[in-house]
Amino acid sequence: MAERGRPRNFDKDAALARAMEVFWLRGYEGASMADLTSAMGIASPSLYAAFGSKEDLFRKALDYYVASEGGLIWGAVAETHTAYQAVETFLMRTARVFTRRSRPPGCLVVLSALHPNEHSETVRRELVQRRAQAVTELRERLRQGVERREISPAADLDAIAQYYITVQQGMSIQARDGATRKQLEQIAAAALAAWGPLTAPTARKH
Amino acid sequence: MAERGRPRNFDKDAALARAMEVFWLRGYEGASMADLTSAMGIASPSLYAAFGSKEDLFRKALDYYVASEGGLIWGAVAETHTAYQAVETFLMRTARVFTRRSRPPGCLVVLSALHPNEHSETVRRELVQRRAQAVTELRERLRQGVERREISPAADLDAIAQYYITVQQGMSIQARDGATRKQLEQIAAAALAAWGPLTAPTARKH
DNA sequence: CTAATTCTGTGTCGATCGTTACAGATATAT
DNA sequence: ATATATCTGTAACGATCGACACAGAATTAG
Numbered sequence: 124m125a126e127r128g129r130p131r132n133f134d135k136d137a138a139l140a141r142a143m144e145v146f147w148l149r150g151y152e153g154a155s156m157a158d159l160t161s162a163m164g165i166a167s168p169s170l171y172a173a174f175g176s177k178e179d180l181f182r183k184a185l186d187y188y189v190a191s192e193g194g195l196i197w198g199a200v201a202e203t204h205t206a207y208q209a210v211e212t213f214l215m216r217t218a219r220v221f222t223r224r225s226r227p228p229g230c231l232v233v234l235s236a237l238h239p240n241e242h243s244e245t246v247r248r249e250l251v252q253r254r255a256q257a258v259t260e261l262r263e264r265l266r267q268g269v270e271r272r273e274i275s276p277a278a279d280l281d282a283i284a285q286y287y288i289t290v291q292q293g294m295s296i297q298a299r300d301g302a303t304r305k306q307l308e309q310i311a312a313a314a315l316a317a318w319g320p321l322t323a324p325t326a327r328k329h
Numbered sequence: 330m331a332e333r334g335r336p337r338n339f340d341k342d343a344a345l346a347r348a349m350e351v352f353w354l355r356g357y358e359g360a361s362m363a364d365l366t367s368a369m370g371i372a373s374p375s376l377y378a379a380f381g382s383k384e385d386l387f388r389k390a391l392d393y394y395v396a397s398e399g400g401l402i403w404g405a406v407a408e409t410h411t412a413y414q415a416v417e418t419f420l421m422r423t424a425r426v427f428t429r430r431s432r433p434p435g436c437l438v439v440l441s442a443l444h445p446n447e448h449s450e451t452v453r454r455e456l457v458q459r460r461a462q463a464v465t466e467l468r469e470r471l472r473q474g475v476e477r478r479e480i481s482p483a484a485d486l487d488a489i490a491q492y493y494i495t496v497q498q499g500m501s502i503q504a505r506d507g508a509t510r511k512q513l514e515q516i517a518a519a520a521l522a523a524w525g526p527l528t529a530p531t532a533r534k535h
Numbered sequence: 536c537t538a539a540t541t542c543t544g545t546g547t548c549g550a551t552c553g554t555t556a557c558a559g560a561t562a563t564a565t
Numbered sequence: 566a567t568a569t570a571t572c573t574g575t576a577a578c579g580a581t582c583g584a585c586a587c588a589g590a591a592t593t594a595g
Contacts, residue, residue, distance in 0.1 A: 128571025129561040150444040153358065156553055166574055168555075173572090177553065237440055237505055238356040242553090251506050285503070285512060286519035293499030297491070299443055300457050306491060313492035317523035334541025335591040362583055372544055374585070379542090383583065448583090 135173055138163040142174075143184040148227040151181055151236045151243050181235075181246055188231045189253070195220050197260070206268025207318055210287055213261065214311035217291050221298040221307060228302075229295035232257075258288045274322040283321050290314040341379055344369040348380075349390040354433040357387055357442045357449050387441075387452055394437045395459070401426050403466070412474025413524055416493055419467065420517035423497050427504040427513060435501035438463075464494045480528040489527050496520040 141162045145154045156177060160167050174180040196216045203209040221229055232254060236247040262284035268274040294307050302310075347368045351360045362383060366373050380386040402422040409415040427435055438460060442453040468490035474480040500513050508516075 126571075127563045127569075129563095129573075131572065132561095148444065149446065153444045153446050155551080157551085167553085168575095169573065171554070233502060234443055237443070237502065238354065238359045240355065240359050254502075254506055279515070282512075282515040282519055285508075286516045289499035289503050289516050290496060290520075291499070292502040293495035293497070295502075296439060296443065296460075296498040297495050300460055302491075306488075309485070309488040310492045310495050313488055313523055313527055314496075314520070315523075316526035317519055317521075319526065320522035321519055332541080333539075333593045335543075335593095337542065338591095361581080363581085373583085374545095375543060377584070 131169075131173065133163070133165050133169070138165060138170075138173070139180075139183055139187055142180055143187050143231070144227065146181055146184050146235060147188065147231040150234060151246050152238075152240060178246060182249070185231070185235075185249070185253075192220060192231070200264065205271075206265050206273045206322075207315075209264045209268075210261070210318065211311075211315055213287065214291065214294075214314060215308060217294055218304055218307035218311050221294055222302070222304040228298035230291075233292050233295040234299065254288070254292070257291075258284050261287060268322075275324040277324065278322050286317070286321075287314065337375075337379065339369070339371050339375070344371060344376075344379070345386075345389055345393055348386055349393050349437070350433065352387055352390050352441060353394065353437040356440060357452050358446060384452060388455070391437070391441075391455070391459075398426060398437070406470065412471050412477075412479045412528075413521075415470045415474075416467070416524065417517075417521055419493065420497065420500075420520060421514060423500055424510055424513035424517050427500055428508070428510040434504035434507075436497075439498050439501040440505065460494070460498070463497075464490050467493060474528075481530040483530065484528050492523070492527075493520065 141164070142159055145158050145162045148154075149158060154177075156167055156170070159177070159180070160170055163170065165173075170180065174183060196213060199212050199216050200209050203212050232250055236243045236250055239247060258281075262280050265274060265278075265280045265284055269276055269278070269280070274280075290310070294302075294310060297307060297310065347370070348365055351364050351368045354360075355364060362373055362376070365383070365386070366376055369376065371379075376386065380389060402419060405418050405422050406415050409418050438456055442449045442456055445453060464487075468486050471480060471484075471486045471490055475482055475484070475486070480486075496516070500508075500516060503513060503516065
């Protein structure tokens with residue numbers, strides 16, 4: 124049973140996916156309505172009728188991104204059997220996902236709105252929260268590693284989780300600067316070299 | 330002997346320092362001429378007469394930033410005696426410089442223009458080059474460490490340098506998200522935990 | 536003094552920003 | 566068929582963008 128009135132002339136999900144790519148490439152402020160409507164193949168009144176406003180559209184594109192692109196990383200992390208494999212998978216998947224051809228390099232959540240601005244402050248705060256949530260999720264995964272005796276109970280899980288998230292955020296910028304997949308994998312491998320010292324019973328100093 | 334014509338009514342260097350802070354906080358695109366003239370205490374024709382254009386002003390602010398703020402980090406790095414101390418100083422100074430009160434958090438070079446854009450493409454490319462140069466400088470410092478037998482000749486200096494620069498870039502985002510100095514220091518310490526495995530004669534796997 | 540030069544402040548340029556008024560088109564409900 | 570509802574495209578809104586024309590003010594050169 125269809126809705127009343129003239130039916131929509133475009134695929135809403137497909138248009139949202141296009142919008143996500145524009146925000147991903149250009150950032151929240153950098154993506155103009157002209158960019159968005161052009162990529163989505165619709166006129167601005169259709170966009171406003173379907174998605175509300177630019178900010179509402181970004182929020183929906185963000186959810187779409189977290190579900191699809193984020194799932195490529197965190198879905199694989201969820202299938203690992205040890206805490207080390209979880210972090211290794213997290214970083215190595217990141218290296219792959221950040222360097223796919225015909226996708227913007229780096230992460231939408233990290234890059235979209237880094238500067239405080241009157242017009243994007245609520246969006247920026249949402250992204251800050253999303254980034255903080257990534258630390259929380261990774262720390263929870265590490266906590267399971269402590270339970271399973273893979274990580275020393277003396278390890279500072281907050282610091283370890285924040286460290287690996289920081290590396291991933293740096294990888295977003297490296298990807299934006301044109302780093303190859305191999306280079307990102309080398310960065311990931313270097314970051315993983317800290318795992319032993321960070322999780323061993325007695326933290327060794329240099 | 331003074332110049333001909335009406336003398337300038339403001340301190341050019343002080344105005345440049347103000348402009349630098351605005352670009353630092355808001356980014357290149359995010360800093361409007363109204364923001365800049367307001368912070369610099371001058372009208373836009375004075376700005377154009379003294380600095381050329383917004384892009385020229387940014388370029389001068391960038392040089393100013395690299396010399397002053399960048400010097401706080403690299404100056405201290407230059408005074409270290411071992412490669413490890415150099416990297417340690419690099420990251421620990423970063424933690425301090427990125428979290429000073431009444432200064433924008435994070436790094437201007439990293440954050441100012443991450444998204445490709447018609448109006449900021451040349452600026453963006455300049456920043457990409459500056460970031461690449463940081464890798465080169467750090468790698469050169471590591472090369473000295475190899476000469477002095479502090480680092481194994483088998484170590485991958487490109488990967489190590491790019492890794493530590495990546496960590497610093499991630500710290501820019503963490504700082505923007507409100508990370509404390511202590512948190513950044515913990516991230517730096519975690520990154521330094523990889524030093525042993527990365528530079529030892531036989532790279533150990535987990 | 537006059538002429539030449541350079542800076543300052545007001546005001547405004549065309550372009551673009553996000554957003555929406557409006558009329559016509561296309562569907563369902565009765 | 567008529568009424569109602571929703572979407573589409575054109576066209577335009579006020580606000581802001583970076584940049585500058587212009588006239589007056591302030592200095593030096595001769």
